[in-house]
Amino acid sequence: MESQETNPLLQYDFGTPHDTIPFDKIKAEHFKPALERGMELEKEEINAIIHNPEKPDFKNTIEALECAGRMLQRTCTILGNLLSAESSDELQETAMEMAPVLSAHSNSITLNEDLFRRVKNVYDMKAGLNLDKEQTMLLDTCYENFIRHGAGLDKEKKAEYEKLTVELSTLTLQYGQNTLKESHDYVMHITDRNELSGLPQTSLAAAEEEAKSRGLNGWCFTLDAPSYMPFMKYADNRQLRQKLYMAYSTLCTHGNDTDTTGLVRKIVNDRLAIARLLGYDTYAQYVLKRRMAEKPENVYDLLGQLISAYKPVALKEYDAVKAYAAKLEGKDVGIRAWDWAYYSDKLKQETFKYNEEELRPYFELERVKKGVFGLATKLYGITFKENDSIAVYHPDVKAYEVFDRDGSYLAVLYVDFHPRKGKHSGAWMTEYKGQWKENGTDSRPHISLVMNFTKPTQDKPALLTPSEVNTFLHEFGHALHGMMARTTYESLSGTNVYQDFVELPSQFMENFLTEEEFLDTFAGHYKTGEKPAKEEIKKIIDTANFNVAYACMRQVSFGLLDMAWHDRKAPFEGDIEAYEKDSWKDAAILEQEKGTCMSTNFGHLFSGGYAAGYYGYKWAEVLDADAFSVFKEKGIFNSETAESFRHNILEKGGTEPPMTLYKRFRGQEPTIDALLRRNGIIK
Numbered sequence: 001m002e003s004q005e006t007n008p009l010l011q012y013d014f015g016t017p018h019d020t021i022p023f024d025k026i027k028a029e030h031f032k033p034a035l036e037r038g039m040e041l042e043k044e045e046i047n048a049i050i051h052n053p054e055k056p057d058f059k060n061t062i063e064a065l066e067c068a069g070r071m072l073q074r075t076c077t078i079l080g081n082l083l084s085a086e087s088s089d090e091l092q093e094t095a096m097e098m099a100p101v102l103s104a105h106s107n108s109i110t111l112n113e114d115l116f117r118r119v120k121n122v123y124d125m126k127a128g129l130n131l132d133k134e135q136t137m138l139l140d141t142c143y144e145n146f147i148r149h150g151a152g153l154d155k156e157k158k159a160e161y162e163k164l165t166v167e168l169s170t171l172t173l174q175y176g177q178n179t180l181k182e183s184h185d186y187v188m189h190i191t192d193r194n195e196l197s198g199l200p201q202t203s204l205a206a207a208e209e210e211a212k213s214r215g216l217n218g219w220c221f222t223l224d225a226p227s228y229m230p231f232m233k234y235a236d237n238r239q240l241r242q243k244l245y246m247a248y249s250t251l252c253t254h255g256n257d258t259d260t261t262g263l264v265r266k267i268v269n270d271r272l273a274i275a276r277l278l279g280y281d282t283y284a285q286y287v288l289k290r291r292m293a294e295k296p297e298n299v300y301d302l303l304g305q306l307i308s309a310y311k312p313v314a315l316k317e318y319d320a321v322k323a324y325a326a327k328l329e330g331k332d333v334g335i336r337a338w339d340w341a342y343y344s345d346k347l348k349q350e351t352f353k354y355n356e357e358e359l360r361p362y363f364e365l366e367r368v369k370k371g372v373f374g375l376a377t378k379l380y381g382i383t384f385k386e387n388d389s390i391a392v393y394h395p396d397v398k399a400y401e402v403f404d405r406d407g408s409y410l411a412v413l414y415v416d417f418h419p420r421k422g423k424h425s426g427a428w429m430t431e432y433k434g435q436w437k438e439n440g441t442d443s444r445p446h447i448s449l450v451m452n453f454t455k456p457t458q459d460k461p462a463l464l465t466p467s468e469v470n471t472f473l474h475e476f477g478h479a480l481h482g483m484m485a486r487t488t489y490e491s492l493s494g495t496n497v498y499q500d501f502v503e504l505p506s507q508f509m510e511n512f513l514t515e516e517e518f519l520d521t522f523a524g525h526y527k528t529g530e531k532p533a534k535e536e537i538k539k540i541i542d543t544a545n546f547n548v549a550y551a552c553m554r555q556v557s558f559g560l561l562d563m564a565w566h567d568r569k570a571p572f573e574g575d576i577e578a579y580e581k582d583s584w585k586d587a588a589i590l591e592q593e594k595g596t597c598m599s600t601n602f603g604h605l606f607s608g609g610y611a612a613g614y615y616g617y618k619w620a621e622v623l624d625a626d627a628f629s630v631f632k633e634k635g636i637f638n639s640e641t642a643e644s645f646r647h648n649i650l651e652k653g654g655t656e657p658p659m660t661l662y663k664r665f666r667g668q669e670p671t672i673d674a675l676l677r678r679n680g681i682i683k
Contacts, residue, residue: 009034009075016391018401018412020446021078021432023393028090031079035098038072039105045069046109049118056118058129062139065119066489067438074433076102081430083176085450086393087422092177096170103169107162110149119143134655138489141654144290153277161277168270175263176607179251180424182258183223183601186247188240191218198236200357203227205457223248224419225426226454233341234357245338249596253577260600261576267606269571284567287612292500292619292658296567299559299615305672306556306618307587309681313549318589321347321547337593340550348546354539360463362536364526365417365453368469371522372476375512378521379642380484381405384413396420402483411435411483414448417462418455424603427451427471429478429506435485435493445494447482449475461526466540470513477509478502484650493653499613501658503620504627505650511628514541515636545680550589552679555618557584561598562605562614576600623662625678626670 008014008025010033016022045068052060083095109115122129123143131139146152150161189211190196196204196219206226207219214220221227221244228248235241252260268283275286284296293299318335325343326332335343349355373384383403390399396418402411414432419425433446451471456462464472481502482494495502512518516537524531564583565572572579580599581592604610627645634641648665663669676682 007033009078010037010071012071017387017389018409018444018446019433020390020399020412022391024391026078028088028094031075031091031094032098034075035072035079035102038069038075039102042069042072042105042109046112046115050112050114056121058122058131058135058139061118061122062135062142065115065142066138066491077432081432081448082393084424084428084430085416085448087180087424095173096177099169099173100166103166104162107150107165110146110151111153111158111162113151116146116151119146134488134492137492137655141491148278148286148290150278157277161274164270164274164277168267168274171263171267171270172607175260175267176424176603178258178260178263179601179603179607182252183425184421185258186223186251187214188221188244188247189216189218190221190240193219195237195240196235198234200230200234200360202357202360202454202460202463203230203234205460206454209455209457222419223251223425225452226419229341230357232338233345235342238339238342241338241342242336246593246596249337249593249598251601253595253597253600260606261597264565264576264599264606265572268565268568271566271611272568272571281569282567284563284612287566291498291613291616293615296563299563302615302619302622303556303559303563303587306552309672309676310549310552310556310679311587311589313681314547314553314589317344317547317550324350335590337590337596340590344547344550348543352539352543352546354536354543356465356467356540359532359536359540360465361525361527362523362532363464363466363469364524365456365462365464367522367524367526368464368472369415371518372472374521375509375518376476376480378637379639380480380646382410382483394420409444411444412446413479413483414446416448416450417453419452423450423452425452427475429475429482429495431482431494434490434496435482435487436490437488442486445482445485447479449479451475463526466513470510473509473513474506477506480509481505481650484646485653486651487653487655492655495653497654498658499610500616500619501623501662503617504623504662507617507620507624508627508645511624511631512636514544516541517636545678548679549681552618553587553589557587558598558602559615559618560584560587561602562610562612565599565605566612622672622675623670625675627662627666628678629674630666 007030008022009030013019014022045064049061049064049068054060079091079095083091119142123139126136126139150158153161187210190207204219207221210220210222210227211218221231223244228244231244232241252258271283275281275283278286280286280289282296284299288295288299293302321340321344322332322335324347325335325339328343328346333339376382376384382405384400385403387399387401390401390412392399392414394416397414397416400413400415401409402413404410428450430448430450431445432448433443435445436443453462453464453468478495485494487493490496519537519540520531523537561580561583564579576599577595577597580597581588599605604614610616631638631641644665648661652661659669673682
């Protein structure tokens with residue numbers, strides 16, 4: 001076993017600013033021994049709880065359990081985050097080797113009869129304990145966590161539960177690694193400039209840089225969002241759009257070593273088997289017991305309301321784009337999946353005289369960052385100061401100290417903006433350390449924002465589209481949720497809330513993109529500082545609802561797919577592609593392309609924790625539209641409203657039921673009406 005001196009992950013305190021992770025000292029080989037030692041320590045801590053001679057009470061059992069395993073949790077968190085943001089073959093091998101071991105270790109705790117007996121003893125006498133709201137929530141969550149992880153099963157069923165969960169942990173990890181590898185292995189190499197008409201200079205420059213990085217001449221396009229999305233939107237060459245679309249939409253379906261079709265079946269069936277063991281008919285029933293939705297019927301009701309309200313409008317949007325394409329081409333070309341972004345954007349440009357690519361010069365990344373940080377200052381009084389003495393895991397990453405209104409230290413924020421090898425596509429917020437209070441000390445969080453924005457080139461800084469600014473705002477909303485945490489227990493702090501509530505703070509922030517008062521604080525030409533013309537800013541606002549119904553149906557279709565996989569009552573052995581296309585047909589607007597399959601690379605569902613939860617994005621839109629209507633009424637920078645949102649939503653984490661927190665801010669339960677008004681579906 002390595003010593004603390006040679007393995008930084010074995011140190012209790014890192015001795016760094018704010019005890020941040022010493023990324024500059026951590027090596028891939030440090031993780032396995034740190035995980036092994038972390039498991040040993042947690043076993044010792046659990047045994048100390050079990051063998052405590054004192055009568056079980058809240059402090060010696062529930063609080064003690066909350067504090068157990070911190071070194072292991074810290075190491076798992078670092079490894080998991082690096083696997084997404086800065087992965088390597090060595091890290092992936094360690095993760096695959098240790099996943100079943102860690103799962104078995106977790107089971108040894110939640111299935112420990114002696115430990116559960118102590119927890120149940122405390123739970124059974126809850127009424128006489130005089131606990132506050134947060135303590136009550138911790139006790140309830142702790143007890144339910146044991147029940148939901150098999151503590152109430154008999155010996156035979158516990159063994160089956162252990163087998164399934166260990167297997168599932170390996171399957172989901174393998175799924176994520178396969179999708180990462182196959183997406184990063186693909187490149188479309190173009191050497192004829194004539195094939196790239198329509199593409200903006202920003203995309204061409206980035207593609208040229210990508211080609212050079214691979215030792216090639218010409219232009220290389222990948223499946224990373226900053227490369228893929230502009231190509232689908234602007235490239236005139238329909239055959240190349242089709243080629244890139246099919247590469248993206250057939251990921252992990254090719255019968256090779258990264259094919260995930262078999263993994264999808266196994267993951268779905270293992271989840272169902274676990275749910276059945278625990279007394280539920282479907283995995284969705286099991287998941288939704290701990291969600292605002294509560295049961296599958298409520299999810300279907302929400303998705304059904306959205307289909308009824310939006311699909312008629314979405315079909316009209318489709319007809320308009322189809323007619324425009326026919327007018328443009330002089331014949332009916334039909335609208336295939338690889339055509340939608342291209343023709344709908346051209347219609348948008350003609351209708352509004354708006355091309356978001358032309359606005360890139362006004363959204364230079366550093367200015368956007370100052371604008372987004374400045375929004376947090378306006379709303380909540382917090383400030384950001386870069387600190388280059390805080391170690392980072394890649395040179396692209398910047399670390400900031402965050403200070404509260406009174407100048408006190410609030411959090412550390414890492415920002416990681418650009419795509420690279422070993423980094424998943426997309427955008428996300430995560431944490432390296434949660435927030436908790438102990439012995440009178442408030443231990444503050446370390447939060448990370450990871451995105452994939454267009455890289456700077458030799459002659460231009462990173463320039464964002466309004467859509468990318470929107471992504472920044474979204475993830476920053478999650479970051480605020482983490483940084484603002486003011487709870488006693490880490491397991492209830494920050495984003496540790498019901499999954500169909502966690503998107504409220506993020507989607508709430510997106511509302512500011514269409515507020516001229518906010519845009520005016522930072523938008524300016526990267527060379528001259530000149531602000532964009534008022535009419536250009538107005539176009540961002542006016543186009544916010546362009547094809548909004550189609551976009552809604554797309555999200556609803558993903559929610560239907562999710563429920564189709566996870567509200568099944570029988571194991572799945574059929575054709576994945578056919579099942580997928582049938583599952584979302586009620587929300588489908590475009591023709592379904594033969595051979596395409598989303599389930600084989602839908603990380604949210606099969607490796608990202610959103611199983612039976614994808615509907616939450618639309619539910620959060622209902623919440624965020626309703627919440628932002630208060631700001632619209634009282635002023636988007638209104639300090640009293642912002643303080644109420646901070647205190648009742650952002651600071652509270654999962655310490656109380658989310659509807660209780662929301663009603664405390666809003667004064668009433670949300671309805672779908674505010675979303676329909678914002679989207680122009682109703683006037």
